[in-house]
Amino acid sequence: MDRLADRHAVVTGASSGIGEGIARAFAREGAEVTVWGRDEERTNAVCEAIAADGGTARPALGDVSDPDQVERIVAEAAKAMGGIDAVVNCAGIGELDGWVPVHEHSLDAWQRTLAVNVTGPFLISKAAIPHMLGGDGGAFLHISSVCSITVWAGDSAYSVSKAGLNMLSDHIAVEYGEQGIRSNTLCPGEILTPMHETAAAASPDAREWEQDVLSKHPIGRFGEVEEVAEAAVFLCSNESGFMTGANVPIDGAYSRV
Amino acid sequence: MEIADRTAVVTGAATGIGRGIAEHFARAGARVLLADVAEDGATAAEGLVAEGREAEFVRADVGDESDAKGLAQGALDRWGRLDILVNNAAIQLEETIEDTESEQWDRLMRVNLKGAFLCSKHAIPAMRSGGGGSIVNIASVNGFWVEPGLGAYCTAKGGVITLTRSIAADFGRDGIRCNCICPGYVDTGMAGRYLESQPDPERARAEVATLHAIGRVGQPEDIAACAQFLASDAAGFATGAAFVIDGGLSLGVVAKPET
Numbered sequence: 001m002d003r004l005a006d007r008h009a010v011v012t013g014a015s016s017g018i019g020e021g022i023a024r025a026f027a028r029e030g031a032e033v034t035v036w037g038r039d040e041e042r043t044n045a046v047c048e049a050i051a052a053d054g055g056t057a058r059p060a061l062g063d064v065s066d067p068d069q070v071e072r073i074v075a076e077a078a079k080a081m082g083g084i085d086a087v088v089n090c091a092g093i094g095e096l097d098g099w100v101p102v103h104e105h106s107l108d109a110w111q112r113t114l115a116v117n118v119t120g121p122f123l124i125s126k127a128a129i130p131h132m133l134g135g136d137g138g139a140f141l142h143i144s145s146v147c148s149i150t151v152w153a154g155d156s157a158y159s160v161s162k163a164g165l166n167m168l169s170d171h172i173a174v175e176y177g178e179q180g181i182r183s184n185t186l187c188p189g190e191i192l193t194p195m196h197e198t199a200a201a202a203s204p205d206a207r208e209w210e211q212d213v214l215s216k217h218p219i220g221r222f223g224e225v226e227e228v229a230e231a232a233v234f235l236c237s238n239e240s241g242f243m244t245g246a247n248v249p250i251d252g253a254y255s256r257v
Numbered sequence: 258m259e260i261a262d263r264t265a266v267v268t269g270a271a272t273g274i275g276r277g278i279a280e281h282f283a284r285a286g287a288r289v290l291l292a293d294v295a296e297d298g299a300t301a302a303e304g305l306v307a308e309g310r311e312a313e314f315v316r317a318d319v320g321d322e323s324d325a326k327g328l329a330q331g332a333l334d335r336w337g338r339l340d341i342l343v344n345n346a347a348i349q350l351e352e353t354i355e356d357t358e359s360e361q362w363d364r365l366m367r368v369n370l371k372g373a374f375l376c377s378k379h380a381i382p383a384m385r386s387g388g389g390g391s392i393v394n395i396a397s398v399n400g401f402w403v404e405p406g407l408g409a410y411c412t413a414k415g416g417v418i419t420l421t422r423s424i425a426a427d428f429g430r431d432g433i434r435c436n437c438i439c440p441g442y443v444d445t446g447m448a449g450r451y452l453e454s455q456p457d458p459e460r461a462r463a464e465v466a467t468l469h470a471i472g473r474v475g476q477p478e479d480i481a482a483c484a485q486f487l488a489s490d491a492a493g494f495a496t497g498a499a500f501v502i503d504g505g506l507s508l509g510v511v512a513k514p515e516t
Contacts, residue, residue, distance in 0.1 A: 223494035228494070250492075250498070
């Protein structure tokens with residue numbers, strides 16, 4: 001339970017779903033965690049749950065796509081925790097227009113999706129990297145998606161944003177590898193989160209959608225948040241010290257068939 | 258990452274990455290059958306037993322079906338179950354396709370690809386009877402990112418990646434997961450021999466570290482930790498995946514900006 005002992009982690013999108021699971025797993029493994037969310041009540045609740053389990057967490061509220069807010073929050077996190085050596089970019093949005101083909105996508109939805117899913121991680125990385133340089137380095141983990149490596153028809157903005165996120169990760173891996181900064185992505189398949197419920201609700205027949213998606217996972221089930229969180233711990237710990245620039249599917253072989 | 262009391266077969270376990278994985282697994286509390294054509298695998302197993310670990314050596318040629326079948330059966334006979342198979346046995350050939358003799362091609366494919374097929378084929382029913390299991394194939398970055406003069410090796414490793422996906426697609430619903438690891442250069446005898454075969458080995462050795470974004474080559478332990486993750490329930494939703502552990506080697510680092 002000390003695989004991330006003495007680490008100072010920033011986790012975005014941490015007030016629910018995969019981000020919450022990662023924040024809680026990191027705290028359980030000994031990291032101090034800045035729990036970054038948009039909803040004050042939920043973000044505080046995650047911090048309280050971590051504290052109740054004996055972990056250390058502090059809340060941060062803000063929009064990852066707003067440059068001023070990002071700069072302020074990252075600076076405050078570094079100051080409060082005494083540094084930053086792990087960043088998990090998990091905040092993400094999708095299905096703003098529901099399930100639509102390219103020509104029906106609205107420009108607003110497209111721009112908002114890219115702003116949160118790619119520009120946000122860029123801004124956070126840009127702000128956090130200086131805190132890792134000159135020290136012992138650090139680890140970035142970007143929560144991408146199977147949609148970044150295989151087409152899941154109906155939300156091109158989401159897929160394109162996640163594919164861009166993969167390349168941002170690769171650039172960090174190459175440009176800072178010798179400074180001890182690693183960067184990887186996780187590409188989850190369908191995980192049982194609030195986003196799963198939203199996606200189902202956005203389809204014409206939720207039950208049919210679930211059966212269809214399930215049939216595309218050769219493992220025969222959807223994933224659990226904890227299974228993504230376990231991979232996240234591995235990728236931010238020294239256990240994966242030689243791993244950088246990798247896109248890791250945690251998808252029950254969804255992307256392989 | 259818990260694999261205590263799990264039973265594992267590791268092929269190519271006498272040296273290098275295979276030995277690293279076998280030792281790592283045994284020290285994590287797993288019961289390990291070390292398989293190799295080289296008899297010095299026995300030394301590795303004896304060393305683990307002397308530490309109080311549960312390990313045994315079996316001489317096996319993975320390209321021989323009765324030997325491959327014997328590995329799965331060996332785990333069942335000893336421990337009543339087979340939870341983990343690591344297909345690591347492999348040989349390398351430093352030749353272009355033009356210069357590769359037909360017999361050399363056959364020999365390499367027999368060990369690197371057919372061996373993984375045969376060991377998996379016979380492990381699958383053993384794993385299914387126990388409620389599931391995890392197969393970890395040691396592929397290579399050369400399975401999707403080639404280096405000159407390694408035609409047969411790269412082709413076989415590409416095959417290992419596809420074999421991994423096929424097993425994942427077919428046996429997921431039996432609780433059997435299958436993933437592969439694609440290492441970059443790892444500090445082993447095989448990598449050492451390859452570097453020695455270069456026109457200027459010393460220069461090649463220095464250059465190879467700089468090809469990795471991270472500025473160093475890997476150690477067997479780097480690969481073993483990931484193999485443990487994949488073998489454990491922590492990786493319960495990971496199947497069909499290729500875990501690239503290459504320090505950024507395959508990213509295509511041409512020039513790095515000053516940072």
